Amino acid sequence: MKIGLVFFASIILLSSCSRQQSKNAGSPSTKEAVINKIWESSGGRKTWQNSRYLAFSFAPQREGKTVMSRSHLWDRYTGDYRLETKTPTNQDLIVLFNVNSQKGTSYLDGKILADSLNSKEIKKAYGNFINDSYWLLAPLKLEDDGVNVTLEEPEIVDGTKLDVLHLTFGKVGLTPGDQYWIYADSVNGQIKRWKFLLQGKQEGVFNWTDYKDLGGGLKLSTYKQNINQAGAGIKFLNASVLTNVDKDKFTKQ
Template sequence: MRVKGWGVVLSVCLLGWMGCEPASDAPSPGAQAAEEMLVEEPGERDQEEALMAPTPEVEGPAGELAAKVYEAHGGPRWPQVKELGFRFVVKAGEEERFAATHDWKVWDGEDRVQWTDNEGQAWDVTVDLASREASEATLDGTPVEGEPLKAAGEAAYQRWVNDAYWLLMPIKVFDPGVSLEYGGEVGEEGQRRQVLELSFEGVGLTPGDRYEVQVDPQTGEVRAWTMHLQGDRPPSTVLWGGYEELGPLRLPLERTWEGGERQIVFDTLRVQ
C-alpha cells in the first residue's frame, strides 16, 4: 500500500557505527509549512488549531495502525514546530562515540549542523534543506569556500537526513513514497505488538531498505524496529524507549540495539 502525506521531502538514513549511511526520503516540512502559515493573525488557540496536519485516511489494517502511530507521537501537531534543536549521540555503553548537534529552523527549511568527523575535524555547517547547499561553513574554525563548501553542504544534509529520521520516524509514516503493510503480531501473550512494515518506492539514497516497526496496540507507541538494510547485512532489531513530551510532540529519546551496548540517544532537546 503506497501512501502520500504532507510536507516537502526529509529523508531516511541508517547509521553506520561512526557515521551515516543515507537510506531513503522522509519529509522536510520547512518550506511548505511556511507557505501554509496563516495570512491573518488569529489568537493563540485559533492559531494552534489552524496549524494542524489532518491524519491521512488510508484504508486497511496498515493504514489504521500507521494513523495510530502518527497521532500518538504528535503528527497532527507537527506544523506547530517552528524550531527543533537536538543532539544525536551514538554510545557504546557509557562511552560517547559520536555526536552531532542540530539547530533546525523548521519553517525556514534550514539546519545548522555541528559534528566531528572520523578524522577528528570539526565541522559547523548551515545548510538549506531544499537545495542541499551550505550558506556558510567552517572546518576547525576556518571558513571554507568553493568546492569544499559544496561538499560541506551535502555532508550536513546527509547528517540531517539520518539524525532527524531516527528522531521523527513515527510522524513520517505517511510521507510520499512510503509503502505500508500490516505485518501481524509478535511477542508473548500479554505483551503482543502489532507490526507496521515500511518500505520505499523509488525515493531516497538507499530505497531498498525496509523496516518492521513494532507498535504497542494500546498506545500507538513504537517499542522496536527491525532494520533490513540494502545490501547483504543481516537485520538488526533496535529497542525504542524513554518517551518524553516535547512541546506538541511525544517522542522516544533512546534507541538500544537488542543484545548489545550500542545505543543512540537524543539530548539537549529544544522545541519552539
C-alpha cells in the same frame, strides 16, 4: 409484569452490547488505524505541523559511552539547517545550509571552506540530516510520499501485543532499498521496537525507550537500544521543539 419485561429487555441489550464489544476486540487492526494510533501517541498531526524549530544531538553509544555526537538545529518551515560536529581529527565543523536547496557554507575551525570542500561537506551534512532525523522522527514519516506501508501479523514481544508495519520505499531518499519494520503497542500506538534491513545488507533490531515530550506535546523516543549489544544504541541528547530561534544560528558560525 412491567418490571419483568424491563429486566428481560435489559438482559437482551447487555448481551447484544457484549457481543458487539467482543466482535470489535477480536477484529483485526487496519493499516490506517495503526498509523492513526501512532500519530496519537506522538502528539498528533497538528502538533507536528506546529513544531517549527527542532533541535537535537545524535549520539551513538558503545558500552554505555558516547562515541561521537552531531548537533542539529532545523527550521522546518524554511528548510534552514545548522549542523555541528567534530571531524575524525577533532576539528570543529559547522555546516549552515538549506535542506531544500542543499546550498550553504561550511566552517572548519572557524574558517570558511573553499567551494570544492564546501560542496562535499554540505553533501555529507545533508546525508547526516536524513539519517539522524529519521532515527528520531520515523513515527511521523509513515505517510510521506514514496513510503509504502503494509500491515503484517501482530507479534507478542515481552508480553505485549504489537502491531507490525513493514516499510519499503519508492524512488525517494538516499537509500531507497532500505526496509523497516515498526512494532507499535496495539493499545496505545507507542512504538516499542524497530527492525531494519538496509540496502547494504546491514541488519539491526532496536528497542525504543525514554519517551519524552520535546515541547508542545510532541512525544518521541530519545533512546534506541540495540537489543543484541549491551550498552549500545542511539541517544538523542537535548531533543526539543523550540518556539523561537535566533536567525543568526542559520547564517553565522
